[in-house]
Amino acid sequence: MAGLDISFYGSSLVSAYWNGAATYYRGIIRALAERGHRVTFYEPDAYERQSHRDIPDPAWAKVVVYANDEASARRALDQGRNADVIVKASGVGVFDALLEAGVLEVRRPDARVIFWDVDAPATLASMRGDPSDTLRPLIPEYDMVLTYGGGDPVIQAYRAIGARDCIPIYNALDPETHHPVPPDPRFAADLSFMANRLPDREARVEEFFLKAAARSLERRFLLGGSGWGDKPMPANVNYIGHVYTADHNAVNRSALAVLNVARDSMAAVGFSPATRVFEAAGAGACVITDAWEGVELFLTPGEEILVARDGAEVAALVADLTPERSRAIGEAARRRMLSAHTYAHRAGEVESLLTNGAPAKPVFA
Incomplete structure (x- = not known):
């Protein structure tokens, strides 16, 4: 045409x-x-x-x-x-x-x-x-x-x-933009999360990220995005502010796992995978997501993505995750993205x- x-x-x-x-x-x-x-x-x-x-x-x-x-x-x-x-x-x-x-x-x-x-x-x-x-x-x-x-x-x-x-x-996924890169010590963490602070996201971030951090004080958590500067956080959370897209691959490759948290409205309707899911999977990261309807149509839970229903489950998934399993899940997710998404x-x-x-x-x- x-x-x-x-x-x-x-x-x-x-x-x-x-x-x-x-x-x-x-x-x-x-x-x-x-x-x-x-x-x-x-x-x-x-x-x-x-x-x-x-x-x-x-x-x-x-x-x-x-x-x-x-x-x-x-x-x-x-x-x-x-x-x-x-x-x-x-x-x-x-x-x-x-x-x-x-x-x-x-x-x-x-x-x-x-x-x-x-x-x-x-x-x-x-x-x-x-x-x-x-x-x-x-x-x-x-x-x-x-x-x-x-x-x-x-x-x-x-x-x-x-x-x-x-x-x-x-x-x-745009594989030319989001792809594996070497880890960067600036962004080292057991669990990282990047998103701007928005009213219909904040409560879910408190549950899935900040509560998980509070239950895992021996672990390192990294938070990126605008607007979180005055938010009370556990001492093991490293807040780095707005992350320019040039650093997204490094952030996604430098953590044991990367968290996705849907906004309230998106979680309610389901079938709404955020761009960060595709970015992180494209970089070969192991993604932990909050539960939402339709996730299995994009990535297979337990094999290509990990799914949690609350902050306690996020903390448990991070505690049980080995570098070898993290790598296997991330590689499987990247293959799925390249083949279909x-x-x-x-x-x-x-x-x-x-x-x-x-x-x-x-x-x-």
């Missing part, structure tokens, strides 16, 4: 600062570019992201940074109007309502317009709970809704409010949706 011109309105492609979707955007867009599609990514100069860039403008996408004002957002919409496909991602953070309506207004008659939801539980909760929500009446006008997780509960919820279709395009797989699904209206093959292999 001929390559498509795609205008993509999202939070940020060049900065992961307070922007958990960055890894997902980069993996999907880079893989689409490798299939011959041309993506222009429009992002606002907001939340200090441009001063915390962690990649330069990439060769595989054109990045347009627009000023954080309404006139500039409208100009960005006008610049992208001639694309074959126009994408509005959730959670841009500024002028979302303007962009959600604007992509539908500027489209060519033969163009496809997609709402791509990178936080479906939060978006659906807003549409259900706020009578003045401006997105809900627009959903039926989009050609399709794509999400980065959620499974059947999210699919049915979107269809119930009028979506023509809703298809999950799950997180995945790379962004090349996901880009094939997206391309098929844009051309045939259905994925080329099942998401899970």
Whole structure:
């Protein structure tokens, strides 16, 4: 097929600062570019992201940074109007309502317009709970809704409010970005965890990470991410602040195990593996995750990932984990990711949706 011109309105492609979707955007867009599609990514100069860039403008996408004002957002919409496909991602953070309506207004008659939801539980909760929500009446006008997780509960919820279709395009691995590297003594730990402090994550982090640390004072725990500086922590927790993506592989390779903790809303709907699961597995790390429905569709519990129901189980898993078993689980997880869950797989699904209206093959292999 001929390559498509795609205008993509999202939070940020060049900065992961307070922007958990960055890894997902980069993996999907880079893989689409490798299939011959041309993506222009429009992002606002907001939340200090441009001063915390962690990649330069990439060769595989054109990045347009627009000023954080309404006139500039409208100009960005006008610049992208001639694309074959126009994408509005959730959670841009500024002028979302303007962009959600604007992509539908500027489209060519033969163009496809997609709402791509990178936080479906939060978006659906807003549409259900706020009578003045401006997105809900627009959903039926989009050609399709794509999400980065959620499974059947999210699919049915979107269809119930009028979506023509809703298809999950799950997180995945970019093996060129996330891969094994030598351990780094700066990040040595028995259990590491990286995530920003958010209200609907904090209680689960207290349970699965901080309580596990308090039960394992002879073990070393490492915490990365923004916002945790004033959080009371056991003495065996080393808090290192924001971790730039260039150090993610080293963090994931330097611990006996890497923890994944879902946000409350993601855990509730299930089928929502976070990018850190794929990053860590791609680096060959042994991942311990909190329990959520659907984990076995991505990695086999006990063989490719370890699953815990609370902090006590996390502590027990760390206590029983040997370097040999950690390595075996990490290597098995990496093999599974490379065989079924790379962004090349996901880009094939997206391309098929844009051309045939259905994925080329099942998401899970």
